[in-house]
Amino acid sequence: MDADEVLVSVRKYDGSLHWHHSMVRLGEDEHGVWLGAPVGTVYSKGAGGPVYATREARVMLFPRDAWWTALFQAAPARLEVYCDVTTPARWLHPGEVTMIDLDLDVCRVRDGGSVFVDDEDEFADHQVRYSYPPDVVVRATASADRLRAALTAHADPFGSRCRSWLAEISSR
Secondary structure (H helix, E strand, O other): OOOOEEEEEEEOOOOOEEEEEEEEEEEEEOOEEEEEEOOOOEEEEOOOOOEEEOOOOEEEEEOOOOOEEEEEEOOOOOEEEEEEEEOOOEEEEOOEEEEEEEEEEEEEEOOOOOEEEEOHHHHHHHHHHOOOOHHHHHHHHHHHHHHHHHHHHOOOOOOOHHHHHHHHHHOO
8 A cells, every 4th residue: 555545444333344445645734634536546335345436536534533524526526525424533544544434414516505414314224223322323413413504604624625635636
């Protein structure tokens, strides 16, 4: 693995692998750690699940001690911003980051900028299936509410901040 390469390993609450892929470390700022994925980056779902390559440049933000991660996608992706409500990202070492996906997603559509919360039904189902503790449910719900407000307001890092990171990975 290249020194700038980072394995992103997303799991479900029961520990099963959800998504995994490599990204390039771009840098850090007041919002957290930024990783990038150029066009053609391979993503894998689960252990032995489907594999696909990206059609657009992407960057991810891993904020410090927050209950979410953010994916910013260049055109032609329909969704400009896709936030996963997760447990705080844990850096196992500089080349690997992991977190638990808590199902709720907060997204902003590229054209028109509408914001919506997705997978609320999955979140309700998994609260029972995986026995989410009450504090996890409260934190996840509060995080989704804060993300919805921030994405609607285009507040940074969901405003212009991600554009320089997208430009950097697009030029590679």
